[in-house]
Amino acid sequence: MELSRRDAVAALAAIGAGTGAAVHAVDSDDDTAAPPVETLVAAAEVVYPSELSGVEPFVEALAERRAAGDDAHARGVRETVRELDRHAESWYDAPFVELSAADRDALLREVGADTADEDPDGTTAERVRYYVVNELLLALYASPTGGELVGIENPQGHPGGVDSYRQGPGR
Amino acid sequence: MSGRTPVEGADVCVVGAGPAGGIVADRLAADHEVVVLEAGPRFDPAERTDRQERAIRPAYDRPDVWEMGGPRDAHSASGERFYPLNHARVKGIGGSTLHWQGMVMRLHEDDFNSGSARGVGPDWPVDYADLRPYYAEAERELGVSGADDNPYAPPREEPHPMPAFPPSYSDSLFAEACEELEIDMHSVPNARNSEPYDGRPECVGYGTCQPVCPSGAKYDATTHIESAAARGAMVIDRAPVQRLEHDADRVTAAVYATPDGERHRQEADAVVVACGGVETPRLLLLSESTDYPDGLANSSGLVGRLFMDHLFAGAGGVLEEPTRQNHVGFYTSGCDQFYDDADAEVAPFKLEFFNYAGPSPVETALSADEWGDDLLEGLRDSYGNHVAMGALVEQLPREDSYVGLDPDRTDDHGNPVPDVHWSVGDRALRTIERANEIQTAVLEELGAEIEWVAGPDDTGPAYHHMGTTRMSDDPGAGVVDADCRTHDLENCWVASSSVFPTGGAMNPTLTIAALALRVADHVDGALR
Numbered sequence: 026m027e028l029s030r031r032d033a034v035a036a037l038a039a040i041g042a043g044t045g046a047a048v049h050a051v052d053s054d055d056d057t058a059a060p061p062v063e064t065l066v067a068a069a070e071v072v073y074p075s076e077l078s079g080v081e082p083f084v085e086a087l088a089e090r091r092a093a094g095d096d097a098h099a100r101g102v103r104e105t106v107r108e109l110d111r112h113a114e115s116w117y118d119a120p121f122v123e124l125s126a127a128d129r130d131a132l133l134r135e136v137g138a139d140t141a142d143e144d145p146d147g148t149t150a151e152r153v154r155y156y157v158v159n160e161l162l163l164a165l166y167a168s169p170t171g172g173e174l175v176g177i178e179n180p181q182g183h184p185g186g187v188d189s190y191r192q193g194p195g196r
Numbered sequence: 197m198s199g200r201t202p203v204e205g206a207d208v209c210v211v212g213a214g215p216a217g218g219i220v221a222d223r224l225a226a227d228h229e230v231v232v233l234e235a236g237p238r239f240d241p242a243e244r245t246d247r248q249e250r251a252i253r254p255a256y257d258r259p260d261v262w263e264m265g266g267p268r269d270a271h272s273a274s275g276e277r278f279y280p281l282n283h284a285r286v287k288g289i290g291g292s293t294l295h296w297q298g299m300v301m302r303l304h305e306d307d308f309n310s311g312s313a314r315g316v317g318p319d320w321p322v323d324y325a326d327l328r329p330y331y332a333e334a335e336r337e338l339g340v341s342g343a344d345d346n347p348y349a350p351p352r353e354e355p356h357p358m359p360a361f362p363p364s365y366s367d368s369l370f371a372e373a374c375e376e377l378e379i380d381m382h383s384v385p386n387a388r389n390s391e392p393y394d395g396r397p398e399c400v401g402y403g404t405c406q407p408v409c410p411s412g413a414k415y416d417a418t419t420h421i422e423s424a425a426a427r428g429a430m431v432i433d434r435a436p437v438q439r440l441e442h443d444a445d446r447v448t449a450a451v452y453a454t455p456d457g458e459r460h461r462q463e464a465d466a467v468v469v470a471c472g473g474v475e476t477p478r479l480l481l482l483s484e485s486t487d488y489p490d491g492l493a494n495s496s497g498l499v500g501r502l503f504m505d506h507l508f509a510g511a512g513g514v515l516e517e518p519t520r521q522n523h524v525g526f527y528t529s530g531c532d533q534f535y536d537d538a539d540a541e542v543a544p545f546k547l548e549f550f551n552y553a554g555p556s557p558v559e560t561a562l563s564a565d566e567w568g569d570d571l572l573e574g575l576r577d578s579y580g581n582h583v584a585m586g587a588l589v590e591q592l593p594r595e596d597s598y599v600g601l602d603p604d605r606t607d608d609h610g611n612p613v614p615d616v617h618w619s620v621g622d623r624a625l626r627t628i629e630r631a632n633e634i635q636t637a638v639l640e641e642l643g644a645e646i647e648w649v650a651g652p653d654d655t656g657p658a659y660h661h662m663g664t665t666r667m668s669d670d671p672g673a674g675v676v677d678a679d680c681r682t683h684d685l686e687n688c689w690v691a692s693s694s695v696f697p698t699g700g701a702m703n704p705t706l707t708i709a710a711l712a713l714r715v716a717d718h719v720d721g722a723l724r
Contacts, residue, residue: 038245040245040248040249040252071567071568072567072568072571073567073568074568074569074571074572075568075569076569076572130568133567139565139566139567140565142254142255142563143253143254143255143562144255145255155253155255158567159253159562162558162561162562162567162571163249163252163253163558163561163562165561166557166558166561166575167252167558171558172557172558174572174575174576175557175572175575175576175579175580176518176576176579176580177520177522177523177557177579177580179401179403179523179524180403180522180556180557180558181252181402181403181404181522181525181556181557181558181559182248182249182252182402182403182404182558183401183402183403184400184401184402184410184411185400185401185523186400186401187361187390187398187399187400187401187524189401189520189523190364190365190401190520190523190524190528190551191362191363191364191365192365192520193365193368193518193520194517194518194520
């Protein structure tokens with residue numbers, strides 16, 4: 026199943042879009058305010074199901090709105106991605122994006138993001154869960170395509186109208 | 197005059213910017229100088245999708261969505277049942293309608309005559325006929341989507357302002373089982389737009405009605421506050437009223453704090469206290485004096501007493517077929533068939549057929565211990581075949597259920613915090629069992645494997661705070677009279693579910709709105 030631009034737009038409607046800054050803001054504490062698109066795409070390739078296609082443009086659109094601004098959320102995403110990269114360099118001698126999918130999966134588990142409860146102010150595991158893993162899962166499963174993978178074309182958080190709740194499974 | 201200083205020559209001071217305060221202010225603002233004092237902030241509508249994200253993400257508890265909690269909202273719960281007060285309310289322009297579900301039923305005729313008709317509890321000093329025109333007006337004010345297909349509803353004189361939301365797919369499954377059991381289903385009135393209404397859009401199905409509607413299709417009281425302001429009312433947010441100054445017969449000023457640490461006195465000819473069923477009695481108790489040593493307007497001794505809520509009863513399970521849940525965050529069918537069977541032994545209750553049974557896939561995903569293909573497989577396994585029913589049950593007013601002040605704990609302004617001492621009697625617990633019997637019978641007829649039952653031991657409050665400034669013609673048996681004016685003070689009214697002598701089993705906000713419209717008429721009459 027292919028993620029579409031409509032999914033990206035829907036995901037951004039469903040979740041807060043931070044400041045909505047599409048232009049990369051200058052950040053005094055963060056001189057690389059560009060969104061870490063490649064790292065997020067690399068993480069999405071692990072946390073998204075394999076039957077999905079179109080992941081890259083979907084995550085690009087997400088990152089532009091959620092990880093590019095000067096708001097606390099965007100800074101949190103970038104800082105957490107840098108932290109993830111530091112672990113990748115330390116444990117696998119390469120940045121996250123250069124690891125194999127198996128190593129990316131292993132690294133995310135080794136930092137504890139699989140079992141951690143998300144917390145934007147918590148431990149590394151909790152922040153990776155919040156700003157990377159759940160950032161991606163929220164965008165996907167609140168979108169129509171992500172919902173349809175599960176069997177719900179109007180998932181919670183998506184303004185999909187008031188027709189689908191009336192329709193039976195053979196819609 | 198700055199934005200937070202008192203208004204000179206005010207006619208009316210409204211304390212609280214929820215639905216009751218908003219409606220009163222809006223009604224009076226065109227002809228009178230009205231000031232509204234609200235303890236919480238004015239929330240930015242543009243932030244609602246951020247609040248929705250908080251509602252979905254597991255990092256945030258329910259009070260976090262609307263920034264409840266902390267020293268401002270400290271509270272105690274000394275009763276036998278814990279009361280999660282900050283899950284139950286929102287402080288801010290709009291009040292608790294910011295997070296409410298939006299169900300707007302009229303009370304039944306017997307609800308106003310519980311003592312006479314059911315043999316328990318007091319009668320109200322007003323009856324359904326008194327409120328009937330105000331109910332119709334309240335439905336127009338809030339914007340209610342409903343249909344005239346409920347044979348058990350009290351008589352009404354005109355259609356709802358908007359058509360009802362049609363039944364859901366899962367309603368159609370329930371309908372087959374209910375027909376076998378001779379249980380009638382019908383639509384339910386929603387304060388949620390089924391079509392554009394009053395400048396607000398139709399529902400677009402975000403599915404997070406409770407606790408936040410990003411689209412504005414669900415009514416909240418910002419509508420009335422904005423309208424009141426447009427008519428000239430001064431609305432001051434982040435201005436918690438600390439006490440009501442008074443002499444023996446009149447409230448003379450509302451003393452409020454502002455974020456800069458200052459205190460101000462807002463004088464007015466009339467004062468309407470509209471802070472909900474907990475903060476209303478708390479403010480009166482905090483305003484004690486030599487004239488009223490037990491709390492303002494408390495000659496009856498009933499301020500804060502007789503606290504009631506509605507009790508939840510429910511049951512749910514799974515079918516061996518898809519049930520299409522969690523597309524929307526509201527329900528579309530109910531059953532009031534058993535409501536008026538109530539007597540001294542069994543309370544009134546209403547049944548609800550949920551459209552949001554079982555897990556929401558996105559919420560499940562954010563708390564899962566796996567990702568990728570394993571997560572998707574888990575989501576497919578957990579979602580799709582749940583069904584559930586709920587019920588609301590009346591509890592009677594009881595001496596051992598009350599809102600008091602905790603002398604050992606203070607808020608950010610040094611005032612004793614509210615102590616919700618909540619107790620529930622046997623009639624309500626028996627009624628929960630009765631509701632469970634019907635719910636499980638329906639689910640079994642449906643062929644469901646029942647997974648959970650919320651019975652007497654698992655029940656919880658519906659967050660409807662009632663009874664703490666009871667309405668009565670007798671000054672010894674109530675805090676306010678039939679006009680919702682305090683017996684003790686000639687210029688002080690209460691607009692809140694705190695005036696309900698009994699609670700019925702219907703969600704209270706439509707009755708709150710109807711009474712608020714009536715209070716506005718009485719205040720207007722008194723000022724002329």
